[in-house]
Amino acid sequence: MADTILVDIDRKEDVIARLDGNEKAAGLAMKYTAADVYRRAPSWVSQEVAKVYQIKRSEVKPKHGKVTSYGKGAEATLTYVGNFLTPTYFNMSPKAPGANSYRIKMTLKRGHRVQSGQYRRRPHIKGGSYSAHSGNILMPMGGQYLPAHRVRRSKYPVEVFRTIAMPQTISSVQVKPAIEKRLQEESAKCLEHNIERFSK
Secondary structure, three states, X not given: OEEEEEEEEOOHHHHHHHOOOOHHHHHHHHHHHHHHHHHHHHHHHHXXXXXXEOOOHHHOOOOEEEEEEEOOEEEEEEEEEOOEOOHHHHXXXXXXXXXXXXXXXXXXXXXXXXXXXXXXXXXXXXXXXXXXXXXXXXXXXXXXXXXXXXXXXXXXXXXXXOXXXXXXXXXXXXXXHHHHHHXXXXXHHHHHHHHHHHOO
């Protein structure tokens, strides 16, 4: 899954006027602005995502991007790619199963703790901790425990419980407007800085 963010710096005529008709300086001001946004936008995006989702900012980063200049301005593009995340990314507890019954909980969105599975200790039930009555339970996978359930009564296959993909946190209705507003405000500041820089 992927989501692309595009920041377009398209104010060539205004910038030229601010720079007394100097088209070359205007082009450089917009190009440097796009480069500034490209370098700093990942931090702005991760901050807005972390305000809504209980996810580490370091997990929200683009896979690739580019800065492009064209006739009327310049643009910065960031592409976020990622698979569906397990509850371990969202403050899952417990981290490992104990000897007694437990409930798997996580905080997908800040302030909302939800249950994603449980294990009821029922020694008399054939199958023990892997009883069909348990739903998602913690199973060892790749050096950690993940909430999962068996698709069939046999040992395999096992289906891991997953939440949302990282790009979905960016495109969600709660986050996307905030990101767009932040990018607009910050890119305007960067452009103003570069106009002043090239007007000297």
